Amino acid sequence: MISAYIMILAAPGSGNGIVKELRKIEQIENTAVITGEYDIVVRVTVDNVQKLADITDTINAIKGVSKTHTHVIMRELRV
Amino acid sequence: MRKRYLFYSLLFTAAILDSLVALIDSRVMGAIGDPFTYASSFFVVGMLVCVLLGLFFSTGTKKRTIGSLIDPSFKRLRFVKRKELPYHLLAGFGNAVTTVSFYALYYFFTDPSSVMPFYQVVLLYLLFIEAFSEKNAPTIAEIEASVAVVFGAIMMSMTSGIPDLTALAIVFLIMNPAYAIFTLYQRKLKSMTFGSTPNDAINIRFWNVFFTMLFTLAITLIMSPKSLNFGSIPLDLIISATTMSTISFILFIRALGISSASIAQAVKSVSLVITLLFSLLMGQLTGIESTFALLKFMGVVLVILGIIDISFAEVHSVLFIKLESGQNSLSVMDSIWNIKGVDSVALVSGEYDLIAKIRTRTLGKGYETIITKIEGMGGISSVHWDSVLKEWENV
Structure with missing residues (x-):
């Protein structure tokens, strides 16, 4: 299993539409609209690197997504 | 669904079901003359209802069962796992002791309504335990709001004067600690993951009813064996109550996966307001x-002000952290994890080194x-703070 944070830069005015499409992707556990450099950050968990590549491709294909940046989680502590 | 809306929808629905159960409860108590027989x-009936509901929730396609509409982590009914067992035993014991008491x-006190309001103090027990044991300890604002809910609930439930001291001791020393154990261990179970799949509320409730049934039967056997005679129970009313109670708890356990036990319990206290409304509509408050x-x-x-206050009590943020080269990333990660308010910290590859929520x-x-x-802290070259404006989550 691999988990990753994918940061998304959205074109102006496309945030809500992107979130709607992201919510259809089953492997996305959490979606947060944030302030700052990126507009949306999602957390995904997939079986392998190939599936992670498929998810990033799917996200990049969403209308309004200008750029994505994937950070694979190597170690994590969480509540 | 938005995380916040999901949390409140789950708890408000659970509260409505709880209020209906409370109405049925008072009718069943009139029909059965023994607390051990009722508990x-x-x-026992609840277990049968759980089996039927569990089988119903397990139907559907391999990928999507009916139960997964209530909790996306649910696949089908399964046996209890070894690492869950101690928590299930404690939660079941807590539930059995709470219910019997x-x-x-x-049944045993002439005016239980004078002590029942103090049942709401369980919320303060939960806050107290969380303040010392949980990583995400309650904030001052959450404590303030919860205290408002507790006092509101006590005021709302009061119907008579001076409480009986023995009855009060049972509430404070037996019922409330047992209920706190029951709730906290249900949350522990909901926080568990198996591989990458979170534990689901339906199996947690199913096994909780199973273990509670065993403990309740054991308590009855020890204290009043002759009470194990179910010949005259109003089966229709008990089936209705246990069905609603099961669904209510499934929704509550799912909400426990989103927030702390004390906050979920405080929001669920809205059931007292709903029960009061039902009583008003049924003309029970005329005298x-x-x-x-x-x-x-x-x-x-x-209570309403407290719940509104709780709903505005949190700000979520994401921190993107870069480390200086040559730093021991694991020790910085551990230092960040030890800060109160940090929900998660991940060591990642890419532009940043650590991402903390x-x-x-x-x-x-x-x-x-x-x-x-x-x-x-040493070893950090930059920190980038982004506030979360909206959040959705599969929990």
């Missing part, structure tokens, strides 16, 4: 003294308690 029959108070009517009104206001009361408080501590 035992409630869980709850009914015993009604009430004006003093108690005023107390109830003030209690309703306090933060929960604070206000942005200012977050700056004071978190940024100053991180800036004081």
Whole structure:
């Protein structure tokens, strides 16, 4: 299993539409609209690197997504 | 669904079901003359209802069952796992003791309504335990709001004068600690993951009813074996109550996966307001003294204000952190994890080295308690703070 944070830069005015499409992707556990450099950050968990590549491709294909940046989680502590 | 809306929808629906169960409860208590018979029959019938509901929730396609609409983590009914067992035993024991003492108070004391309001103090027990044991300890604002809910709930439930001291001791020393154990271990179970799949609320409730039934039967066998005679129980009413109670608890357990036990319990206290509304509609409050009517009104206001306050009590943020080269990333990660308010910290590949998720009361408080501590640590070259505006989650 691999988990990753994918940061998304959205074109102006496309945030809500992107979130709607992201919510259809089953492997996305959490979606947060944030302030700052990126507009949306999602957390995904997939079986392998190939599936992670498929998810990033799917996200990049969403209308309004200008750029994505994937950070694979190597170690994590969480509540 | 938005995380916040999901949390409140789950708890408000659970509260409505709880209020209906409370109405049925009072009718069943009139029909059964023994608290042990009622408690035992409630869980024996409840177990059968759970099996049927569990099988119903397990139907559907391999990928999507009916139960997954209630909790996306649910696949099908399964056996309890070894690492869950101690928590299930404790939660089941807590539930059994709470239920038996709850009914015993009604049967053995002439005026249980004078002590029942203090049942709400369980919320303070939960806050107290979480403040010392949980990583995400309650904030001052959450404690303030929860205290308002507790006092509101007590005022709302009061119907008579001086409480009996023995009955009060049962509530404070047996019922409330048992209920706190029951709730906290259900949350522990909901926080568990198997591989990458979170534990699901339906299996947790199923096994909780199973273990509670065993403990309730054992308590009854020890204290009053002759009560294990279910010949005269009003089966239709008990089936209705256990079905609603099962669904209510499934929704509550799912909500426990989103927030702390005390906050979920505080929001669920809205069931008292709903029960009061039902009683008003059914004309049960017509003979009430004006003093108690005023107390109830003030209690309703306090509970509602407390719940509104809780709903605005949190700010979530994401921190993107870069480390200086040559740093031991694991030790920095551990230092960040030890800061109060940090919900998660991940060591990642890519532009940043660490990504941390933060929960604070206000942005200012977050700056004071978190940024100053991180800036004081060695080995960090930059911290980028982004606030979360909206959040959705599969929990």
